[in-house]
Amino acid sequence: MITSAAELGRRxxxxxxxxxxxxxxxxxxxxxxxxxxxxxxxxVTAAALAFLINISLARLLGAVGYGAYAYAIAWVRLLVVPxxxxxxxxxVREVAACHARSIWGLMRGLLRRAxxxxxxxxxxxxxxxxxxxxxxxxxxxxxxxxxxxxxLLIIPLLxxxxxxQAALQGLQKVVRGLLPEMLVQPLLFLVLIGVVFLVxxxxxxxxxxxxxxxxxxxxxxxxxxxxxxxxxxxxxxEATPSYDMRAxxxxxxxxxxxxxxxxxxxxxxxxxxxxxxxxxAAGIYTVADQGAALIMYVLFAVSAPLAPTVASLFALRDxxxxxxxxxxxxxxxxxxxxxxxxxxxxxxxxxxxVFGEDFTRGHVALTLLCVAQLTTAAVGxxxxxxxxxxxxxxxxxxxxxxxxxxxxLNALLIPKWSLEGAAVATAVSTATWNLLLxxxxxxxxxxxxxxxxxxxxxRKPKEHTAD
Numbered sequence: 001m002i003t004s005a006a007e008l009g010r011r012x013x014x015x016x017x018x019x020x021x022x023x024x025x026x027x028x029x030x031x032x033x034x035x036x037x038x039x040x041x042x043x044v045t046a047a048a049l050a051f052l053i054n055i056s057l058a059r060l061l062g063a064v065g066y067g068a069y070a071y072a073i074a075w076v077r078l079l080v081v082p083x084x085x086x087x088x089x090x091x092v093r094e095v096a097a098c099h100a101r102s103i104w105g106l107m108r109g110l111l112r113r114a115x116x117x118x119x120x121x122x123x124x125x126x127x128x129x130x131x132x133x134x135x136x137x138x139x140x141x142x143x144x145x146x147x148x149x150x151x152l153l154i155i156p157l158l159x160x161x162x163x164x165q166a167a168l169q170g171l172q173k174v175v176r177g178l179l180p181e182m183l184v185q186p187l188l189f190l191v192l193i194g195v196v197f198l199v200x201x202x203x204x205x206x207x208x209x210x211x212x213x214x215x216x217x218x219x220x221x222x223x224x225x226x227x228x229x230x231x232x233x234x235x236x237x238e239a240t241p242s243y244d245m246r247a248x249x250x251x252x253x254x255x256x257x258x259x260x261x262x263x264x265x266x267x268x269x270x271x272x273x274x275x276x277x278x279x280x281a282a283g284i285y286t287v288a289d290q291g292a293a294l295i296m297y298v299l300f301a302v303s304a305p306l307a308p309t310v311a312s313l314f315a316l317r318d319x320x321x322x323x324x325x326x327x328x329x330x331x332x333x334x335x336x337x338x339x340x341x342x343x344x345x346x347x348x349x350x351x352x353x354v355f356g357e358d359f360t361r362g363h364v365a366l367t368l369l370c371v372a373q374l375t376t377a378a379v380g381x382x383x384x385x386x387x388x389x390x391x392x393x394x395x396x397x398x399x400x401x402x403x404x405x406x407x408x409l410n411a412l413l414i415p416k417w418s419l420e421g422a423a424v425a426t427a428v429s430t431a432t433w434n435l436l437l438x439x440x441x442x443x444x445x446x447x448x449x450x451x452x453x454x455x456x457x458x459r460k461p462k463e464h465t466a467d
Contacts, residue, residue, distance in 0.1 A: 038175040040301030046182035047294060049190055054290060055355055056193050058283070060204045063358040067283030068144040068206040071274040072151035073213070074286070076158070078267045079129050083122040083159040086256025087114045088166040089387060090248060095170025096308040097315075104233065109241035110248065114163055122156035129155065139275055143206055151210040157217040161185075164224035173231050174304045180224035188216040254392040258383065261399040268403070269422040272410045277418050280358070285419040287355050288362035289426075291344055292369035298336045299377055302329050303384050310388040319446065327453030330380035334451035337377035341370045365423035372427035375434060380449035382437035394440045402433025 058066045091114060098107035129152045133145055140148070161181050168177030192212045197204060270289070274282035306329050313322040344351060348366045352359045386395040406429035413421030441449045 037301075039178065039304045040298065042175055042178055042182055043297045043301050046186055047297060049183075049186035050290070053186060053190050053193065054287065056190070057204070057209055058287065058355040058359065060193075060197065061206060061209065063280045063283050063356065065143070065204075065206050065279075067274065067279030067281070067286070068141070068147050069209050069283075070270060070286035071144055071279060071282050072148040072206070072210055073154075074267045074270040074274070074282075075129055075132070075148060076151050076154050078271065079125045079152075080122070080155050080158045080162070081259045082256060083118065083125040083155055084162050084256075084259070085117055085121050086252040086254070086259055087118060088162045089255045089259065089392075090114075090252045091163065091166035092170045092307055093251075093311050093388060094248070095167050096172070096311060099171055099233075100312070102235070104235040104239035105242040106244065108236050108239050109243040111167060111236075112241055113243060113245070113248070115160070118159050118163055119156070122159040126152045126155045136275065141279065144274075144279055147206040147210050150207050150214065153214040154210075154217050157214065157221050161217070161221045161224050164221070164228045167228055168224075168231055169304060170308065171231055172305075172308060173227075176227055176231065177224075178304070179227065180220040184223050185216050185220035188219055189213060192216060251392065254396045255387060257396040258387060258392055258399050261396065261403040268406055269410055269426045272407075273414055273419060273422045276414050281419045284359050284362040285365055285422055287352060287359050288366040288419070288423070289369055291348070291351055291366050292373050294344065295337045295341050295370060295373040295377060298340075299333050299381065302333050303381050306381060307384055307388050310385060314389040323447050323453070326380065326385060326447055326449055327451075330449060330451045330453060333380065334377045337374060341374045341377075344370050362419060365419050368420070368423040368427045372430040375431045378451050379434040379438045380451060380453075382434060382441050382449045385441050385445070385447065385449050386437060389445060391440075391444050394444060395437060398433045398436040398440060401436060402429045405429040405432055 057069060061069060091110065094110055095107055098104070098110070130149060133140070133148045133152075137145055158181075165177040165181060168174070189212060192215070193204070193209075196208070196212065270282050270286055273285050306325070309325060310322065313319075313325065345367050348363045348370075349360055352362055352366065383395050383399070386392065406425050409425030409428060410422055413425050415421075417424070438449055441447055
C-alpha cells in the first residue's frame with residue numbers, strides 16, 4: 001500500500017526503470033526517470049496544497065461563494081492561454097534546439113520577443129475579460145461580477161510565469177521551472193488564507209480570495225524570473241539577439257490554437273454551467289473536476305521531460321527509439337493512473353464530503369470525469385507527440401473538434417441534467433479528441449502512442465512541410 005508522496009514517487013521511478021529496460025542510453029534513462037519522478041513529486045505536493053486551499057475556500061465561502069470564485073478563475077484560466085500566444089510550447093521546442101546547437105543569439109531574441117508579445121496580449125485579454133463581464137452582467141450576481149474583475153489581474157502574471165516555466169523546461173530544468181506555479185504560489189496562497197482569516201476573524205469573501213490569488217501569483221512570477229536568470233547560459237546574456245519572426249509566427253499560431261481549444265474544452269463546462277445554472281452548480285462541478293484531474297498528474301509528470309526528448313529523437317529521425325520511449329512512457333502513465341481513478345470512483349462520495357455536504361452531489365459527475373481522464377491516460381501523450389514533431393496543425397484540428405463538441409453538448413445537456421450534463425459533455429468530448437489524435441499520430445508518424453504500443457512501425461513519417 002502506498003502511504004506517502006515520497007513512496008509514490010519511488011514507485012514511479014521503479015516502474016520507469018522497469019519499463020525503460022536496457023535499450024535506451026543511460027543518460028536518457030536517467031534524465032527521464034529523474035525528471036518524471038521529480039515532476040510527479042512536485043505535482044503531488046502541489047495537489048496537496050491545492051486540496052487544502054480548495055477545502056479552506058469551500059468551507060469559508062460556502063458552495064455559492066466558492067462557485068463565484070471558481071467561475072472567475074475559470075475565466076482566468078481560459079483567457080491566459082490565448083494571452084500566452086502559443087509561445088510557451090514554442091519556447092520549449094526552440095529553446096531546446098538553440099541550446100543543443102549553441103545558437104545563443106536566436107535564443108535571446110526569442111525570449112525577448114516572447115516577453116514583448118505576451119505583455120501586449122495579456123493586457124488585451126484582461127480588458128476583453130472585463131468587457132465580457134459587462135456583457136454578462138445581467139446573468140451574474142454582483143458578487144460574481146466583482147470577483148471576476150479582480151481575478152482578471154491574474155492573467156498577465158500567469159502568462160509571464162508560463163513563459164519562464166517553458167524556457168526553463170527547454171533548458172531541461174523541468175522541476176525548477178515548475179516551482180513558481182506549482183509550489184511557491186499555492187504555498188503562499190494557503191498561508192495568506194490562514195493569516196487573513198485569523199486577522200479578520202470572519203468569513204472570507206470571493207473578491208478578497210481573488211485578490212489574494214493575484215498577490216501570490218505576482219510573487220511567484222518574481223521567483224520564476226530569478227530562476228530563469230540564473231539558469232540561462234552566460235553566452236545567451238552576452239549574445240546579440242537575432243530573430244526569425246516568420247518561422248516563429250508560423251509555428252506559434254497553431255500551437256496557440258491547440259492550447260486555446262484544449263483549455264476551452266476543459267473550462268467551458270464550468271463557465272457555461274455557472275452562466276446557465278448558477279454559482280452553486282459551478283462550485284460543485286469544479287470540485288469534481290479537480291478531483292478527476294488528479295488522474296492526469298502522472299501524464300503531466302511524464303510529459304514535461306518527455307517533450308524535449310520527443311523533439312530531439314524526431315529531429316534525428318530515430319523513429320524506432322521514439323516508439324520505444326513513447327510506449328514505455330504511456331505504460332507508466334496508465335499503470336499509475338488506473339488505481340488513482342478506481343479510488344476516486346469507489347470512494348468519491350467521501351472525497352467530496354471533505355469539501356462539505358453540498359459537494360457530495362457531484363459524485364456522478366466525478367465518476368464520469370474520471371472515466372474520461374482514464375481514457376486520456378490509456379491513449380497516451382498524443383498531443384505532445386504531434387506538437388513536438390511539427391504536426392501541431394493536426395493536433396489543433398483534433399482538439400478543436402473536441403472543444404466544439406463540448407460546447408454543443410453542454411448547451412444541450414446542462415438545461416436537462418445540470419452538472420451531470422456538463423460532466424457527460426466533457427467526458428464525451430475528451431474521449432473523442434484523444435482518440436482522434438491517437439489515430440492521426442499513427443497515420444502521420446507510424447507511432448502507436450497508446451499504452452498497448454504493440455503495433456510495429458509500418459511506415460516512415462511524412463516529411464513535415466510548412467503549410
